[in-house]
Amino acid sequence: MNEMPAKLQARAERKNAKRDVKKRQIAESAILALKELGYAHTSLRDIADKSDMSLGMLHYYFDDRTDLIIYCVTIYKEDFVSDITAALEKANGRAEVIDAFSEALVTSIFDHEMTHRLWYDIRTQAMFDATFRPVVSEIEQKLIGIVRAAFEKAGHTEVTNVELSYALLDGVFRFLMQGQIGPKPKERAELLATFRALLDQFL
């Protein structure tokens, strides 16, 4: 008697799962376009063209341009956070944490420069468009969480001012990353040294 509902529910779940897979697939294509052109200059048509999707499909899976972009940024968060977290996990003791953290940050600058560009773009948009604020805020909390984790792993028992440490670290990260876009990008080693010195002072 209750078998059918169970079956139906199972089917609905399978469908939802499938839908989520597709959404992520679309979002990943969208990110490619957004990373390149930026929030302001990426139209849904651009996204549809760059991937092999029809314009209609974008709206079939997402309510809105905004909805799609928020989804994209959410994915970014997951990737970046899990990257850094994984890197920190293996580290034991202050020295190793500084090493691993610096290493991970620099690697991310080199490998995901464009993704970070997008993140800074959306974060700035949030200053003007309240719609973006919840996601941005949520992500920023995760990033602060990473810094806190680093502190704890480094042996600090009582961590204060994590937010400030994040802000400061983010300022440097952004500055260095932006420098890599310009005409005179720096060597990997130099960036690494900078982060090391900074973390050595703060952590």
Next chain:
Amino acid sequence: MNEMPAKLQARAERKNAKRDVKKRQIAESAILALKELGYAHTSLRDIADKSDMSLGMLHYYFDDRTDLIIYCVTIYKEDFVSDITAALEKANGRAEVIDAFSEALVTSIFDHEMTHRLWYDIRTQAMFDATFRPVVSEIEQKLIGIVRAAFEKAGHTEVTNVELSYALLDGVFRFLMQGQIGPKPKERAELLATFRALLDQFL
């Protein structure tokens, strides 16, 4: 024989000066609109409406939407830099510099929140649109210059890593400023204490 050219040149200069006055006048009106709506959501019509200018005039004085915006950001720079510079000028000795600098930064957060928002917006656009890079870079140099000046006034004879100090300070500034936009803005005193502690550590 060379009298006429001189006269003509004088007239041309007068003309140019007059034109510059007008351009600045327009730009100041434009800034009002840009601060409110942000780069992505401010149309030339918005600007024309907010001021008492015709749409045509905007293009009469500026080649381009971009041209206008760059001009606006340039003006911003002058104002902000001269504000901070003026504040630092009166300070003597490390303690006074820390006081004056913190004070000036916090004041600017409260009085010019919207202007900074615009600055961060344009700076982010520059990551995607190379047209903005020269201005942004130029302004950032000036800002670094301020930090250097602060170091020198504070008694440092040999200043290294000013850029990094700027980046770090900018990160904190941006973080605090962004927090003021949200639902729980902080007290003036708290922001002041934060900057003081930070400068005390670095300067």
Next chain:
Amino acid sequence: MNEMPAKLQARAERKNAKRDVKKRQIAESAILALKELGYAHTSLRDIADKSDMSLGMLHYYFDDRTDLIIYCVTIYKEDFVSDITAALEKANGRAEVIDAFSEALVTSIFDHEMTHRLWYDIRTQAMFDATFRPVVSEIEQKLIGIVRAAFEKAGHTEVTNVELSYALLDGVFRFLMQGQIGPKPKERAELLATFRALLDQFL
């Protein structure tokens, strides 16, 4: 030799009957949406969502959006006509007919306001889209038939100008019904008195 065809035919008819049941079921759901939003603003997705039907099913049973809507209006006709006819059936003599007719019309305004709104919508569309004309015309003939029946029941042996009487009654009906949508709907009693007076003059 002709047994099989008979069997086949029977099966085909059963199939058709089943199909008709389903079509009616779909149409009734569709009417709910159409009544609320109107012809111009009701998409097939609206209909599918409001009921528990898939979008594909709509096209499986109906050729076309238009096809579906025509079917809906046809159902409306049957309901309204049978309502009024039933009401008139019991009435004997002119006075009772006037009573019953007025009563039925006012009741319909109150109970089926939205349905009438839809009818007027489709009837208007027919002025522009010839596809709708046959149904609209057919329904209007039925409505005229009702008026004729009323005349006859009221004792008129030779009824002339039924069409005109219908038109005139319809004008009043529409006017009153539309008034009920506005900010100052009238009391039941008032509408009733209006119809009574009108029918008293004409019937």
Next chain:
Amino acid sequence: MNEMPAKLQARAERKNAKRDVKKRQIAESAILALKELGYAHTSLRDIADKSDMSLGMLHYYFDDRTDLIIYCVTIYKEDFVSDITAALEKANGRAEVIDAFSEALVTSIFDHEMTHRLWYDIRTQAMFDATFRPVVSEIEQKLIGIVRAAFEKAGHTEVTNVELSYALLDGVFRFLMQGQIGPKPKERAELLATFRALLDQFL
């Protein structure tokens, strides 16, 4: 000292007047398309194409598709009301009023069939879309005013139930007009006789 403001005001008025002329011009083109295709099937592109206007111009003069359509209907009102009013003006005494009124109505059916079609369309839309209600209501008041004027001209000192008379007349008008769209349009004389008989009974 107050000459300049006067001048400026004069110029502003001239400009406004010019703008109004242009708006009317556009609206008249739009009406041509609307009359033919109906509200639901006339896109702004249709309108722009049918006339020699750019799509942008439509939005330069009107806020909205709705804004434009409301303007069109307003113009219709003015024309129709002034037509009928002019016709009634010359009439003296009941008989002449009946003559003139019937004549004017029939003429309007023949000459402005499409315009009335549009009016009925918009009036029906108003049942679903509240935006249209104010205009529709305003126009309907004017039409009721015409009926009242006819009553008065016909010698009635105390006119009651004008609204009802309007509703009833409108019902007949709509029915006859719609009949003209179909395959068997009637002769002018027949329509005339119908209105005459109707007015003879009511007026």
Next chain:
DNA sequence: AATGAATGAGCCTTCATTCAT
């Protein structure tokens, strides 16, 4: 028999830019 994913044409609207005056 039924589903719903996918399509693409079309809609309304915005906007930087041009140009006649």
Next chain:
DNA sequence: GATGAATGAAGGCTCATTCAT
């Protein structure tokens, strides 16, 4: 010098319809 009317390309979004499953 200055205006604002006019343009047309592009953007976000809706929707009837098709089709593989």
